[in-house]
Amino acid sequence: MSSVRRARPRQFLLASAALTTFAAANLPAALAQEARNMLPPVEVTPAEPSRKPPKPAARAGQGARRVAAHRPAAVPAAPKPVVPTQTPLNTNAVATSASRLGLTVRETPATVEVISAETMREQGYRTVSDVAQGAVGVTAGDNPAEPSAFSMRGFTNSQINTLYNGIKIGPQNMTSRIMDTANLEAVEILKGPASLMSGEGASGGAINFVTKQPHTGAIRSEADFSWDSLNSFRTHYGSGGSTNVEGLDYRFDVSRSSLNGFADDTNTKTLDVSGQLNYRISDSLKVWGAIEYREDRGKAYWGAPLVPVAFSGSHATAGIVSGSYVSNFNGTNLGPVTIDDRTFNTNYNVIDNRNLAQEIWLRGGFELKLALDLTLKSQAYAYGAERSWFNNEVEAFNSTTNLVDRERFYVAHSQRLIGNITDLTWDANIAGFDNRLVTTLSSSYLDFVRPGAANFPDDTVTLVDPARGTYGLLTIQQQTARIDNEALAFEDRLKLTRSFALIGGLRVEHIGLDRNSTDVSGLEKASFPFTKDWAPVTGRIGYTWEAVPGLTFFSQYATGADVSANNIFLLLPTQPLDLTTSRTYETGVKHLFWGNRAEWSFSAYDILRKNVYAAAGGMLLNIAGRQESKGVELAASIRPIEPLRLWGNIAYVDARYADYNFVGGSFSGNTPPNVPRIVANAGAAYRFFTPWPVEVGIVGRHVGDRYNTDSNAVTLNVYTVGDLYAFVDVPRNVFNAVDQARLTFRVRNFTDKRYAIWGDPFYPDQILLGAPRTYEISAAFKW
Template identity: 85%
Template sequence: MSSIHTVRPRGFLLASAALTLAAADMPAALAQQSREPLPPIEVSPAQSRKQAKPAGREGQSARRASSRRSATAAAAPGPAVPGASSQVQAATPLNSNAVAESASRLGLTVRQTPATVEVISAETMREQGYRTVSEVAQGAVGVTSGDAPGEPAGFSMRGFTNSQINTLYNGIKIGPQNMTSRIMDTANLEAVEFLKGPASLISGEGAAGGAINFVTKQPHTGPIRNEADFSYDSLNSFRAHYGSGGSTNVQGLDYRFDISRSSLNGFVDDTYTKTLDVSGQLNYRISDSLKVWGAIEYREDRGKAYWGAPLVPVAFSGSHATSGIVSGNYVSNYNKTNLGAVTIDDRTFSTNYNVLDNRNVAQEVWLRGGFELKLAPDLTLKSQAYGYGAERSWFNNEIEAFNSGTNLVDRERFYVAHSQRLVGNITDLIWDTNIAGFDNRLVTTLSSSYLDFVRPGAANFPGDSVSLVDPNRGFYGLLTTQQQTARIDNEALSFEDRLKLTRSFALVGGLRVEHIGLDRNSTDVNGSVKAGFPFTKDWAPVTGRIGYTWEAVPGLTFFSQYATGADVSANNIFLLLPTQPLDLTTSRTYETGVKHLFWDNRAEWSFSAYDIQRKNVYAAAGGQALNIAGRQESKGVELAASVRPIDPLRLWGNIAYIDARYADYNFVGGSFSGNTPPNVPRIVANAGASYRFFTPWPVELGITGRHVGDRYNTDANTVTMKAYTVADVYAFVDIPKTVLGAVDQARLTFRVRNITDKRYAIWGDPFYPDQILLGAPRTYELSAAFKW
């Protein structure tokens, strides 16, 4: 194996990062600790330090207690715990009191941030039955998702998809989404944060469309609380979770421990995903001025993947042709035969075209630790070191392309593996001061990381053809491999500031200066270096944000912002080739909106309008090729609301309109200018209602619905994945403490997913345009949850 010839000096890593170097040979990484909140200029004395929850049963007492206060009473967070989650404020219907660390380092709540931010809490995930992070995303405003096995946990948000959206783990980016993300169970998560629009100020390169942050459950100070959850469904899937946290007998020492196991079976024959997640964290308050913390997490998933159903000519399917799933005329990207009008054949709904010896496996370990030191009453230093490592592998038949010449399904195998190591440090200096009588907070952040990525992959691609119905799945066959490597240095200096010009008006801005260094190498099956390799490239993007928030009347906040982002033009920095343009794209957004909490915290709504433009774009085409698209534009509006008109009844809903299209997208033989990017619907809407009967054993009935508009699976826009509407219903009963004694809270839930058994297309992978991923049919689920 030839190694990369250019190795950059890494002396820029701070001393605390060196603490994790010994762990770099095992899968490991450190999550970002929560930020110190703003000076208590809007803090209510009655504000509680409990986990943010939706305006549901658990939030009623807090809501009633606040009914005599102003709607701004809970507008700012309390003191942060080192390494703890930021989701610690009293509940509001849209969770706007939550502090999202992926949106700002200033400790701002959602309402105080001049951007559209959504935080979905663990309580909401449990109540809505969100089992994976993809299901969480489907409940967010204007977000769609799909678990295409080549790039699982992929998202579409504001017209941008996959690696144009940074995926963060406790605030840390580990690489492009379409290379590093995995199917993840929600049991160990405390919250999922969605930051909409270009967001490179906080998370760096790759955030043209925004950022999604997964926050693990973390310690709290107080009595030990335990929880356990179990579920089983009609596909023979099961989930189990146990968690515990609180204060120990050692003064100042708090802990959190979670372990979860799941086996999620697919609706397609011989498909499943099994996950295991073990996480733990210790927080230790040494003195009033010094706090330290450390955490570790091990996560694995393994399964047999579903790669989609092939597009089939309507003329071939005959009476088995379906309507309402796909439409359009299609020429196969793989075998170039003309399929004419296409459909999904109903005989393929549960057909698995993958080889019998397929596998899809990943193992990850995270290490993280840091400290918080109060240097002076108005000056705080925070630093964290992290290490992350992962081993991933895919061994599958990935292409399923119908051949109209033979009436068979052409298949092709693919193998790839990853060995990834990442170490880094993030250090913040937080300065609270008064400038000419105005309260001000300045956060200066210095960060540095070093990433090493080795990617053995297939050098040959065995293939065959099988029948559409009841195919002979066979085995992978001969495998020969070649290897690619990437080494990435990243250093960044950023500043973020909030200046309160009046009690109700604040300016919020920031600037990030970043250096990215890439070394790439690629060798063939004989270990010989390929043409153009190795090569080195450096970038130095400067990104930022400027905006304001204005609380015109208590609870009613207007905001606007201008923000910029940067990401790699060729879609994936790990796979960038010397023959591709090595420039960064630039993106910017103009956004304005309003956030309103009223009716004694019983009702809340938000509205935003945005205009995003991304320049110098490369777009995915079939066969893992890339086409140039000069510009990508996205405009839209988003509206969300939640209200509890009477104590037993809760109503909520959201809707997003997205107009996303390419411009200056010309190539030899044609143009895609004016076309819509793949997996981007024009309309996305969610709604739900629940009614609680306050009987001795309280019972709640609920229904949720989701509508997703038409989408395309490629830039060509020739095949439409049709709009769909699905609904879930649930009923749960809370068992009184007098029944189970030591158990403080117990809940039994029965849920029906996709109650109408709708067949629909949920996602299309533009690298595999001959096949479409279908959504799951109707399933039944029984679950139980306990807290004590």
């Protein structure tokens, strides 16, 4: 039966690719359409006209204790695509991960943020975790077992889909890596249940990373360099534009970074090389191809251990963590806990530790105008990844011995993914109403092999100046997962009036899983292999109403689904083989006004997720029944006078478990891990229009109390940090070879605040600390 089902995805891939064949067969007819007008875009009601010209603006599992493991946006066929002006909150941007209808953020009946490459550069966002933390109500952590983990609207980790150019490669807590921002064009954040767009796993939303795209026009190049006081450096070179071949545009980027940690002997080194070619065969047909290679290698920081206040004495710190704790690892009662100030820079990892990953993407497709009102887009993709973790991952203080207990863990991934996504867009007039319908057929086949440790060497070290040692003996066992996925989705926008539109969609999905697990002798474990199928149906229905130009009200009802027992790749036959279901009610307003110099948005939501399984105070799974999240989000940006920019956002969420009962207790009413009730960002910048223009700015971030486990026994205390920066734009006559040159000086965490940034519920004996004050200088050139 398993072999039969594994054949199905390949058949389905052929079925979805049949549309490609259909397109090729109709190529002569398509070419005959060259003389016709382009497909009309979805109508965008113009915002209030500007009175001034626009301004530049793995972890893996160990039995029940280790449960979690570590399109291109379609370019229009028109030779000269129009780039929308970036508004203060960037709501003119089109987020393909939020809708396939070609809608701007302001036209989408959901809360969507698009952080542009320009914003990333100005704010000094070096990694995607930095980007997320500047967004409304989003927090992030780079726990090395699950790097680039996010939390928003009460949901974390694999409850939020992570996408790469609109493609999902697997659950976040196994596939995400630390990623530099240099090769990215934008980061799109879609809040709330969003399975309509990206399928299983999007109960909390989706975050999409979009690589830089070719443009039509003169070749433009850029180069960036930076260095900081931890001896970290980043370099990037990029170039793109039209070639001498008529209709052929290109984009190429290469970046390299070495980011040193504040803990001893910790660092992450990244390399990213990406390129894409777009070829306009005619006004009706464009083909494209893209390739990307990513690599990261690191020596990991796994956090600082929770220590009894009584033991630390004068070295106990206040304001980082609080509460009382019984060690999940060794069972000793630590009583009231703290972070010992002697451990701020201590690395408890073994000397021969390593974290590394190599990833390669191949993508290609076409966009074909079949008729005046009919457009076909298709892309095929292949992805491969090799990842490994070889570390001491546990550091648990033992109140009986006053030593730190450690335990090793090894895991590796070999992942292969192939797939196809095909869209057919139809513009029509139904009974006098403009309508756009997008039908999407997608399929993928994933093969995942996970060699992992069968033994877990352990030892004890001193809290201060520990003898790091080496990993020691390693024996290996293996797990496999084969997942096929097929989906048919419909999304529609019906304009009942020029200002009021109904927008909805439906997704029917099939997920097939084959799992196997063998021991060190290669013998299958009990209850393996096994097979499981799911068929979730999810969707969205909502409206947008532009009451007056620039002022848009919206509401939506949306649903999502994800695996109840944390991770589809590592699901065990003894765990619940069900999907959770989630739904959201959301309403809000988006307002662009004052000649495009000011913009604000507000949303209120109510999310319910049922059939939840969660980490109960450590490395065990318990049923949580339901998770409820209610909250509001507000963002605003304004330029009251030409030199001054002000911006800020604040989010409040009340996220709680309900019906979370288990043998020996209940966590009903508790808050999920890494979910702060309040998150706020604010910033101001002032530009001096001197012969060498100078801009100075300050950015602050406030994050409320959080917990590191469902038991809510230990609190990661509230913190507020801030960055300062100043840059000077060097006149062109100084560097004649470049059009723009900018020199920047930045101070991160200028108050040198010590704080807890993230807690891993599967490793609750240790807490990740935020980086101390650092200084950075950078230079950027464009020509």
